[in-house]
Amino acid sequence: xxxxxxxxxxxxxxxxxxxxxxxxxxxxxxxxxxxxxxxxxxxxxxxxxxxxxxxxxxxxxxxxxxxxxxxxxxxxxxxxxxxxxxxxxxxxxxxxxxxxxxxxxxxxxxxxxxxxxxxxxxxxxxxxxxxxxxxxxxxxxxxxxxxxxxxxxxxxxxxxxxxxxxxxxxxxxxxxxxxxxxxxxxxxxxxxxxxxxxxxxxxxxxxxxxxxxxxxxxx
Amino acid sequence: xxxxxxxxxxxxxxxxxxxxxxxxxxxxxxxxxxxxxxxxxxxxxxxxxxxxxxxxxxxxxxxxxxxxxxxxxxxxxxxxxxxxxxxxxxxxxxxxxxxxxxxxxxxxxxxxxxxxxxxxxxxxxxxxxxxxxxxxxxxxxxxxxxxxxxxxxxxxxxxxxxxxxxxxxxxxxxxxxxxxxxxxxxxxxxxxxxxxxxxxxxxxxxxxxxxxxxxxxxxxxxxxxxxxxxxxxxxxxxx
Numbered sequence: 054x055x056x057x058x059x060x061x062x063x064x065x066x067x068x069x070x071x072x073x074x075x076x077x078x079x080x081x082x083x084x085x086x087x088x089x090x091x092x093x094x095x096x097x098x099x100x101x102x103x104x105x106x107x108x109x110x111x112x113x114x115x116x117x118x119x120x121x122x123x124x125x126x127x128x129x130x131x132x133x134x135x136x137x138x139x140x141x142x143x144x145x146x147x148x149x150x151x152x153x154x155x156x157x158x159x160x161x162x163x164x165x166x167x168x169x170x171x172x173x174x175x176x177x178x179x180x181x182x183x184x185x186x187x188x189x190x191x192x193x194x195x196x197x198x199x200x201x202x203x204x205x206x207x208x209x210x211x212x213x214x215x216x217x218x219x220x221x222x223x224x225x226x227x228x229x230x231x232x233x234x235x236x237x238x239x240x241x242x243x244x245x246x247x248x249x250x251x252x253x254x255x256x257x258x259x260x261x262x263x264x265x266x267x268x269x270x271x272x
Numbered sequence: 273x274x275x276x277x278x279x280x281x282x283x284x285x286x287x288x289x290x291x292x293x294x295x296x297x298x299x300x301x302x303x304x305x306x307x308x309x310x311x312x313x314x315x316x317x318x319x320x321x322x323x324x325x326x327x328x329x330x331x332x333x334x335x336x337x338x339x340x341x342x343x344x345x346x347x348x349x350x351x352x353x354x355x356x357x358x359x360x361x362x363x364x365x366x367x368x369x370x371x372x373x374x375x376x377x378x379x380x381x382x383x384x385x386x387x388x389x390x391x392x393x394x395x396x397x398x399x400x401x402x403x404x405x406x407x408x409x410x411x412x413x414x415x416x417x418x419x420x421x422x423x424x425x426x427x428x429x430x431x432x433x434x435x436x437x438x439x440x441x442x443x444x445x446x447x448x449x450x451x452x453x454x455x456x457x458x459x460x461x462x463x464x465x466x467x468x469x470x471x472x473x474x475x476x477x478x479x480x481x482x483x484x485x486x487x488x489x490x491x492x493x494x495x496x497x498x499x500x501x502x503x504x505x506x507x508x509x510x511x
Contacts, residue, residue, distance in 0.1 A: 056410035060399070067398040128392025131360055135383045136412055269362065 054138070054146050061150030065116070075112045075155045076162050082108035083166045094171045101170035102231040105180050106187075106224055108166075109159045113188055114216060116155055117195040118202065118209035120147060121267065125203055130267070140264035148196035148260060149189070156188030179234035179241070183227040183248060190223045190252040191216070193259030200263035203270070223251055301417060301425065303480070304487040305456050309373045311335050312382070312459060312490050317366035319349070319356045325364065326352045327509060336458065336488040338503045339481075341495060348510030350494040351391070351463050357492060358461045359383030370459075387457040389465055393448035397437035401428070401447055404436055405454055412455035422453035426476060441468040449477060460484060462493040 086104045090097055124130040134140060160181055167177035198216040202208030226248040233241035317330040327349040334340055344350050355361045357368060359381060370378045370385055378385065395404045405419045416422075423429045426446040431439060439447065445468045452460055460481075466474050474497065481499050485491050493499070 056407050060396070060403070060407045063403065064396055064398055126392070127396065128390050128394040129396070131355075131358070131388055131390055131392075132394045132408070132412075135359060135386060135388060137380060137384045138411075 054142060057143065057146050058150055061147060062154060065150065065154035073158075075115055076158050078115060079108045079112040079159050079162060080166065082111060083169060087170070098171040098173065098176070101167065101172040102176060102180050102228060102235075104170060105163060105166060105172075106184070106227055109156070109163075109184055109188060110191060110217075110220060110224065112159055113152075113155050113191040114195065114213050116151065117192075117199050117212050117216070120151055120196060120199040121203040121263070122199070122205075122208055130203075134267060140268060141260045144196055144200075144260040144263040144267075145193075145256065148192045148256075148263075151195065152189045152192035156184075156192055159188065160184045173235070176231065176235055179231045183230045183245065186245065186248050186252055187223045187227045190248075190255045191220050193252070193255040194219045195259075197259045197262035197266070200266040200270075203267065223248065226251065301421065301453075301483070302487055303416065303453065303484040304458065304489050305416065307336065307458070307488040309336055310378070310458060310490075311371050311373075313367075313369050313371060314357065315367050315369075317353075317356060317368065318364045319352050319361055320364045321352065327356070328365075330356075330366070330507065330509075332505060332507060334490050334492070334505070336490060337485055338505065339485050339491040339493070339499065339501045340505045340507055341493055341499070342507045342509060343494070343496065344509035350509050353507075353509055354388075354461050354463050354492065354494055355390070357382075358386050358388040360388070382459075385457055386459040386461050387452045387455070389448055389452065389460070389462045391463060391467070393444050394451065395436045395444065395447060398435060400433050400435055401439070402432045404447065405450060408451050409454040412457075414456040415454070416456040417453045419450075419454060422450040423447075425453055425480060426450045426473070442470055442473060445469055446473055446476075449480070453480070458488075459490045460492065462491070462495070464494055466495060466497055 083104060086100070087097055090100060121130065124133065133143060163181045163184060164177050167180060172180070195212065195216050198212040199208070201215060202211045205211060226244045229244035230241055230248060233239040233244060312334045314330055314332050318328040319326055330353060332340060342350050342353055352361065356363060368382050370382045372378065399407070401423070402419055405422065409415060409419065417425070420429065420432070423432060426449055428443060428446055428450070431443060436444065436447065449465065466477055469477060478497070478499050481491055481493070482501060485501050
């Protein structure tokens with residue numbers, strides 16, 4: 054399993070620098086927002102957490118289509134599913150590697166982009182923490198989505214359509230937690246714990262769904 | 273250590289029994305360890321694609337040290353049959369079981385005892401040959417030959433550190449064949465294993481297949497190539 058994680062990270066790192074593309078895409082989304090909102094810094098800082106979350110969400114979807122489709126094309130998937138390892142664990146590792154190379158760099162890039170959006174230090178901290186807790190859920194749900202679209206040559210679009218509605222709860226509680234941290238009467242802990250719960254829940258359900266899907270949809 | 277116990281020779285004198293290990297110039301490696309007597313039994317197997325039966329009533333039993341050559345026209349269902357045996361396609365009828373000499377089934381699903389080499393090679397283009405093979409060895413477990421030894425068998429030691437996508441089609445296929453040698457599996461399921469290979473590499477492959485079968489392996493291959501094996505059954509699909 055460690056070997057699999059190492060392989061996934063190596064592949065993501067070499068084939069086009071997965072981490073860098075995600076961050077660049079994130080940067081592109083975040084920079085166009087101020088132009089759309091206009092020169093109102095107060096409004097911008099108010100919207101900043103939402104912009105960062107949307108940007109991170111879209112950037113995390115990149116590369117999801119390759120998670121299983123590429124393995125299937127080069128024949129590795131056959132060998133992966135034939136071994137004695139529990140398939141769910143294999144796909145958990147794959148989804149976790151996807152998060153390491155797409156979600157984690159976004160979390161680390163957040164402070165810089167937060168400054169660009171006139172976000173307060175407390176806001177930046179809250180956004181980072183909620184992104185750290187929430188983005189793994191996107192990769193895990195994405196694994197389930199990717200397994201559905203594995204046979205489609207242009208599956209990326211379908212995966213986005215499948216995955217986006219499912220990650221709405223992640224977005225809701227992520228933003229709720231940030232609001233809680235920035236505005237006094239609203240609570241931070243409750244939505245944040247729910248966010249963590251969603252991530253833990255999907256870390257089991259996502260790989261499980263993917264393993265069922267790929268075990269039975271073989272061709 | 274090139275020669276391991278395979279080439280033992282008993283020289284029996286009247287009072288002394290001497291045992292020599294004969295070192296031959298030819299490399300010869302053991303391609304199976306922990307051999308236990310086993311039989312692969314496929315009964316009335318039927319497979320469908322898109323609700324359409326492609327292969328039906330496949331019936332055979334292979335003992336350790338036997339080979340099955342699957343023949344048939346293009347599109348007759350050879351690959352489907354092999355994928356079915358490898359557990360990659362759900363069977364619509366019949367059973368596949370691996371039994372020991374008492375007729376008891378092995379604990380794990382049959383697919384876990386198989387090496388499968390399909391049309392695709394199962395290697396990542398951006399990783400080096402060594403990284404690819406080392407990954408499969410660790411992931412599949414049951415280490416047999418080291419990566420260097422396996423590449424030596426297919427005459428590709430010089431490509432060890434090259435990215436996989438630098439290799440030619442034939443070399444890629446040979447690396448995929450080397451994957452069969454890094455982990456120990458009693459059954460090899462090979463789909464057109466020699467596609468893209470030149471005559472020299474084909475003979476290298478044939479001798480590997482022969483060694484494997486002689487070491488009590490079970491070989492199932494879709495190929496038109498005479499492998500020169502002694503105990504061979506033939507299964508003609510679509511006949």
